[in-house]
Amino acid sequence: MSLKPQDVCVLLKIVALGPVPWSYSQLAYELRMSASEVHAGVKRAMEASLMRLDEGWGFPDPAALEELLVHGLRYVFAPVRGGLVQGVPTAHAAPPLNRFLILQSQEPPPVWPDASGEVRGLEFAPLYKSVPQAARRDPRLYELLALVDAIRGGDMQQRIVAVRELRERLHSRTSKSESTSGVDNGSESETRTGEARAARGSRRAAGKRGEDGKETRIYSRRH
Numbered sequence: 001m002s003l004k005p006q007d008v009c010v011l012l013k014i015v016a017l018g019p020v021p022w023s024y025s026q027l028a029y030e031l032r033m034s035a036s037e038v039h040a041g042v043k044r045a046m047e048a049s050l051m052r053l054d055e056g057w058g059f060p061d062p063a064a065l066e067e068l069l070v071h072g073l074r075y076v077f078a079p080v081r082g083g084l085v086q087g088v089p090t091a092h093a094a095p096p097l098n099r100f101l102i103l104q105s106q107e108p109p110p111v112w113p114d115a116s117g118e119v120r121g122l123e124f125a126p127l128y129k130s131v132p133q134a135a136r137r138d139p140r141l142y143e144l145l146a147l148v149d150a151i152r153g154g155d156m157q158q159r160i161v162a163v164r165e166l167r168e169r170l171h172s173r174t175s176k177s178e179s180t181s182g183v184d185n186g187s188e189s190e191t192r193t194g195e196a197r198a199a200r201g202s203r204r205a206a207g208k209r210g211e212d213g214k215e216t217r218i219y220s221r222r223h
Contacts, residue, residue, distance in 0.1 A: 032130035082123030087111030
């Protein structure tokens with residue numbers, strides 16, 4: 001078993017979706033892949049201990065995925081570069097890094113080759129051929145893919161910032177999943193308790209009203 005570049009795209013798409021149930025057909029449609037490609041990618045990710053399934057769907061292990069993306073990907077899937085092409089900006093030329101980094105270089109930006117792209121730059125081959133189309137559909141996925149490309153092919157400063165931003169996104173999506181089963185349940189319990197108290201108060205108030213609906217005041221005798 002060996003991971004393929006499209007497997008990384010599948011994992012990043014699941015991260016972009018968040019901790020919610022997904023289907024193979026959904027991922028295939030969003031990523032412009034076949035359902036069989038997505039199924040094989042998830043299987044390889046499971047065999048590599050990058051994720052596990054429960055009741056037909058699952059979420060990547062953020063620590064394992066971070067280790068792969070930060071420390072291994074630029075060696076296993078080194079970027080392929082080319083000449084000037086029309087395409088979609090990636091790495092430091094795309095969100096979110098283009099909001100943080102001020103670049104002094106006059107060199108054209110790295111782009112994924114795409115006939116519908118609006119930027120002319122230096123070819124930076126994507127992890128999978130359908131990445132430009134998938135990125136257009138999902139801004140969160142676009143950011144994740146661009147950060148991964150900055151780690152794969154950026155300079156030291158770009159990689160440092162990209163790693164920081166990638167870690168934040170990987171672990172924030174996981175914390176939301178944990179809060180769903182922890183903090184949110186506590187809030188729900190408090191809400192239910194408050195509703196029960198309000199209901200009891202309403203019943204007490206109703207008991208002090210006559211049949212005609214008018215409130216009857218009850219005075220206690222002072223001793």
